[in-house]
Amino acid sequence: MRLSLLLIGLLTVLAPAQADEIVSGSTFLSPELHRQQDDPTRNPAWFWVDQGRDLFAAKPSGGGQACLDCHADPATSLRGAATHYPQVDPSSGKLLNLEGRIEQCRVERQQQPAFGYETAEMLSLTAYIASLSRGLPMSVRTDGPAQPFFEAGKAFYERRQGQLNLSCKQCHDGLVGQKLRGDTISHGVGTGYPAYRLEWNTVGSLHRRLRACSLGVRATQFDYGSPEYLALELYLAGRAKGLPVETPAMRR
Ligand code: HEC
Ligand code: HEC
Known part of the structure; x- marks a missing residue:
């Protein structure tokens, strides 16, 4: 309930942001967590x-x-x-x-x-x-045989879902930089996964993160490796084209 009230507040106060340049989730870490992530002796x-x-x-x-x-x-x-x-x-x-x-x-x-x-x-x-690909730009194919999967992922990304009736896009394009429960909303590209999340106290996959976002809006959580999350992962990777791989990242 608190979450939905907060969101309604955010969504009504803010004018929809323009799609700005897409940046890595690391950009939105606190300076301390960013330093910890970048120090191999302190990044678990x-x-x-x-x-x-x-x-x-x-x-x-x-x-x-x-x-x-x-x-x-x-x-x-x-x-x-x-x-x-x-x-x-x-x-x-x-x-x-x-x-x-x-x-x-x-x-x-x-x-x-x-x-x-x-x-x-x-x-x-x-x-x-x-x-082994750290620092290299993401370069997935989104055309040819990949195109139908990419389109399915895009449709998923833009579809409102769950009890909160929110799409991925509303948060990860429209509310980037806004605070939500102590997190700062990023573009949701996921170029640092598998990542160590403090909340998990361990390393988890991108699909684990996607399940957390689905749960956050009270929507269906798809299985690890499900066709739905695979298509979504391709769409996110396509959006992230040119951004460097940052695995293994740290997140809150
Ligand atoms: C018997 C030989 C063999 C073994 C054992 C093997 N692989 Fe492979 N692997 C291959 C071949 C052949 C390919 C396909 C290469 C290609 O697509 O050009 C491949 C592809 C891959 C790729 C994709 C590479 C790319 O550029 O897309 C990854 C990642 C990989 N293997 C990881 C593993 C891992 C991890 C293990 C151990 C759990 C493993 N492989 C065991 C032969 C093997
Ligand atoms: C209510 C807003 C909200 C919605 C809707 C939402 N997320 Fe998120 N998401 C977050 C927050 C908050 C985080 C943690 C901070 C961050 O990295 O953005 C997050 C994190 C992520 C991350 C990890 C980014 C990183 O670098 O660690 C990915 C990927 C992601 N979301 C994808 C999605 C996808 C795909 C959907 C739709 C199924 C979705 N999110 C729906 C709020 C949302």
């Missing part, structure tokens, strides 16, 4: 990156090839990979994000049981591989 998310690096090099328990056996010199061979996800998998025609691609290698190429979304293993490997 680097622990997940280190675990991911170890896991990448380890043989699966039942034997077989390590990720590293096929992906030699990952700092070079996988640098930039994260900037191209989500992307359409040519063999299945499905939209895959980085988590989906890793799971595909795990199951089809390592012949191991799936890690599962939001497991420590998946978060560590995703954080590690995304960290």
Whole structure:
């Protein structure tokens, strides 16, 4: 209730902002949290990156090839990979994000049981591989086979939903820079995920963040890796084109 009253207040007081230049969520962190994020000795998310690096090099328990056996010199061979996800998998025609691609290698190429979304293993490997693209500009494809997914994501982003009847766009375009429950509303691009969130006390995926926003407006929370959130992720990545990958970020 308090949230909805606050929002109605915000939405009626403010004239709709013009779509201004899109910037990273880090821009809106408090100076102290920003410093902590940028200091690898104080940003706990680097622990997940280190675990991911170890896991990448380890043989699966039942034997077989390590990720590293096929992906030699990952700092070079996988640098930039994260900037191209989500992307359409040519063999299945499905939209895959980085988590989906890793799971595909795990199951089809390592012949191991799936890690599962939001497991420590998946978060560590995703954080590690995304960290190899730090500083490189997001450059997903939104045309060709990706276009229908991008359009679906855009429609989701612009649709009012939940008991509060708010779209993503109303907050992440219309109310950027405004305070909401101690947060400063950003453009919602998500270029720092997986990220360490103080509220979670751990690292979480972008889809976990999306579930939190869905809950915030009392709308349906879709599953981790659901087609709805994948399409939304592609739209966000398309909006973020040119912004650098910042994984692993810290957030409130
Ligand atoms: C048996 C060999 C093999 C193993 C083991 C393997 N992969 Fe792969 N991986 C591949 C091949 C082949 C591709 C497709 C390369 C391409 O698309 O050009 C690929 C693609 C990828 C990509 C996408 C790269 C890009 O530029 O889009 C990622 C990320 C990845 N693998 C991560 C992993 C991880 C993490 C593991 C361990 C859990 C792993 N792979 C295990 C062979 C392997
Ligand atoms: C009531 C306003 C509101 C709505 C509606 C909303 N969000 Fe958010 N969202 C927030 C707040 C507040 C945060 C935390 C501060 C920030 O980074 O913007 C946040 C964070 C995010 C982030 C993380 C940004 C980062 O860099 O850490 C993403 C991505 C995001 N939202 C996407 C969405 C999407 C997609 C939707 C629609 C399904 C949505 N949000 C709906 C308020 C909202």
